Amino acid sequence: MYRRTFAEINLDHIAHNFEALKQAFPQAPFLCPMVKANAYGHGDVAVARCLEQVGAKHLGVCLIEEGLLLRRGGVKAEILVFRGFDREGAEQMIQHNLTPVVASWDQLEAIQEVAKKAVGIHLKFNTGMNRLGFHPEEAQDLFEACWQNTKIRVQGILTHLYNGEDAADALGDSAEQLMGMEHVISVFKPLNPVVHTLNSSGILSHLAARAGKQTSHPLMRVNWGLRPGLMIYGYNPLNDPKLLPLKPAMTLKSVASTYRELSAGEVVSYGGTWTARKESVIAVVPIGYADGYHRILSNKAQVLFAGQRVPVVGNICMDFLMLDVTEAVKNKNLKDFKDQEIILFGQDHEGQVLSPEELAKHAQTITWEILTSVGERVPRVYTGSWAKKLGVEI
Ligand SMILES: Cc1ncc(COP(=O)(O)O)c(C=O)c1O
Incomplete structure (x- = not known):
């Protein structure tokens, strides 16, 4: 990989x-x-x-x-x-x-x-x-x-x-x-x-x-x-967790591959639809609409970054998206965020959840479409004891 x-x-x-x-x-x-x-x-x-x-x-x-x-x-x-x-x-x-x-x-x-x-x-x-x-x-x-x-x-x-x-x-x-x-x-x-x-x-x-x-x-x-x-x-279309305790199975992940420090007035991505209002730090993440992370989520969705929710800014590209991580990295050394894990949806290591239902709302679609859109070029990595028993674990 x-x-x-x-x-x-x-x-x-x-x-x-x-x-x-x-x-x-x-x-x-x-x-x-x-x-x-x-x-x-x-x-x-x-x-x-x-x-x-x-x-x-x-x-x-x-x-x-x-x-x-x-x-x-x-x-x-x-x-x-x-x-x-x-x-x-x-x-x-x-x-x-x-x-x-x-x-x-x-x-x-x-x-x-x-x-x-x-x-x-x-x-x-x-x-x-x-x-x-x-x-x-x-x-x-x-x-x-x-x-x-x-x-x-x-x-x-x-x-x-x-x-x-x-x-x-x-x-x-x-x-x-x-x-x-x-x-x-x-x-x-x-x-x-x-x-x-x-x-x-x-x-x-x-x-x-x-x-x-x-x-x-x-x-x-x-x-x-x-x-x-x-x-x-693991998803409940009636949104009533009391009916049956279900566990969502998928977490869509990537890493922040590059950081850019922008001055006020600079824009991000195709069409320049997002403008930095102040000095800002932008993280570049190698996942895009060709991986099933829909372009309609541009300037709407959030992701989990180092335990915090941060916004997707600028238009989502075919292979990349950008995040405004200014507040999340404030007063910290950017080097500490090298290859920082990003959760596009699912659960992070601290147990924080960002649901595909939330993405579906932003994308004006349904959870089924968010899940089935995850692209062919995104490897599926299996975890849990069943992954081991079936020999499909990485
Ligand atoms: C014939 C049929 N049965 C069952 C299902 C399962 O539906 P759901 O994912 O809403 O449980 C589908 C899904 O579209 C279907 O087409």
Whole structure:
């Protein structure tokens, strides 16, 4: 690693989050952590292997390519592929023992064309997201197409919540989606499939509904299967830490590589959008928008520098950003800050936290995008006892 910019991933935290979820839902009929998009930026093979070791029997990816990568990395758990596929994709999935999530009649046909024996599938229903899936009204026709079909074995049925944050509200969008699934469940009952619906916000809402003893709530009427994504990585989309204690896994780090002493009136970076109002000290940090630290954070975000929050000043460049560290280094020798560690988000050695949620607010986006944006050229460095056990520690 010539450039000391990296994402530190604590695998013990991922194991903790998964185990906390298992404990909260010991009766869950299906628990499928989502490791798509490079495990939300955390590195899919290492995360999948860790989850597998702590008991994950199912994992979810979007692309067939992601599933193949996990298989090449030695992952043995059942892998569900959510994006859809054509005939060639169906062949690849069958060959590599990946489980298709079928969302259209074309896909169902593609599987039957290439299958030599029964293929286990999950059927996806569109209950309001209007992205992928069969209409619930197609459930009966689908059931008849699959019932006693020697090429198809329906193992699961599912839908996806589009507004899971409202799931605790018995009159909300999610409750309506869940009620839409109750008809599908009754049609498929003879095949006894698992039913999975809840993403992180749905899962946490379930805990809230449970705490409120809302027994007639649609969240509580069915033993829904779980597909946690964000929460596995330690972030709570409902922002209520009491619901489940989660531990954020990623810390994005770099070092201050150069310091510049500016006179009042001098500017920083492209476009000169920041001007020193007094004599100032600027730290140059080798991470930029090509590493996923979005340019929109220019002149808005802060980072952790030697235990203090300092502002990002001037426009973020492709490979660098600049910090105003004037106050943090005041009356100190700049030489003492050579290669000073910078936390872009995550936790520093003193336990101070700067969250990706905070960055997401500045960037007018969501935590998911901040995490999955961390670029390919940022090495993932694994820590914790699981890193050691899996042999992925640096
Ligand atoms: C089909 C499906 N299930 C589950 C998830 C997990 O969602 P979250 O990260 O909000 O838990 C996703 C993520 O986008 C998804 O597409």
